Amino acid sequence: MVPSISSSPVVWQPETIQEALSVKEKLGHESCFVAGGTYLQLQWIQNRVMPRDLISLEKLNDLKKVKKRLRGQETFLEIGSLVRLVDLQAGLSDFSETKLLLEALPQIASPAIRNRATLGGNVMSKKGELLPALLVLEAELLIQTPSGSKHLTLHNWLDQANRQEPFVLTHLYLPDMTMEKMEAGVTTAFFKKTARREAFVPSQVIVSGRCTVNVNHCVSHIRLAVGGTDHLPERLLQTEDLLLGRPLNEETLSKVYSSIWQSLHPLESPFTSPQYLKKVVANLIIGQLYELAFKLK
């Protein structure tokens, strides 16, 4: 394969995933994949060196589709990694299980950036603000390596050390979480982004969650996740365990506060202390759970 631009940086435009992987294997660490290029652009502005070779994924048209898929008995929403955020916003309105993503998408960057940025780039940067919502929706990733393809949960992938073998993220899968699939009850889902001011600025912290309270007024389903520009996205597993099976009363909510306080370890930043961020996360989550409890009265 020959590059489409041969002056520095050299740009390669493979037409298949296999071609992309073999170029990456040949060029090694001196090269990187580019989808929309909007995250990488920020990195380069912040003085990170631009690699000598850029492998554009733009021609992998099969990775630009959103479809419903049946795997065994389960229905999944399959989203190609190269689907742009603007198209995701337009294409998801038919899928009720993705309301949470529809709430999150307008809060990511500006319309001009969403017009270039892809879902895959948001995930692969490990800093993307959609990650907490995708953790709550129990997203799975399909990656293609030179030795084959592999499914893994987003949660596990975020936990793993950096892979040595090159890979392309090809698809994300969202399981069906429509009401018919869940236990009967009242559900809330939320995505809250806090930033230093109301503009297109990086987040301080992102909190996302989904909670169902069953007919006995006890929590029957709970997913909570935190992320943001300076916080590696994570599920709040200890707090989820604590909530499951309990009624949403004052005693439970006060335990939720302590659990978040103990288990969350935000990084120090020039503008916010870890204690402040813990308080923000705890208050946002408790506020949402309190509203849900109020609906049940």
Ligand SMILES: Cc1cc2nc3c(=O)[nH]c(=O)nc-3n(C[C@H](O)[C@H](O)[C@H](O)COP(=O)(O)OP(=O)(O)OC[C@H]3O[C@@H](n4cnc5c(N)ncnc54)[C@H](O)[C@@H]3O)c2cc1C
């Ligand atoms: C002004 C501005 C504001 C922004 N605001 C926000 C914001 O509010 N919230 C937010 O989350 N982000 C924001 N971003 C960052 C960025 O726009 C998003 O994270 C975007 O979704 C990244 O997608 P991309 O296609 O541009 O990724 P790229 O920049 O092309 O790639 C990002 C990383 O992922 C890798 N990669 C991409 N696709 C694949 C793939 N399929 N397989 C393997 N590796 C891959 C690349 O090698 C690179 O390391 C902003 C960027 C700018 C310039």
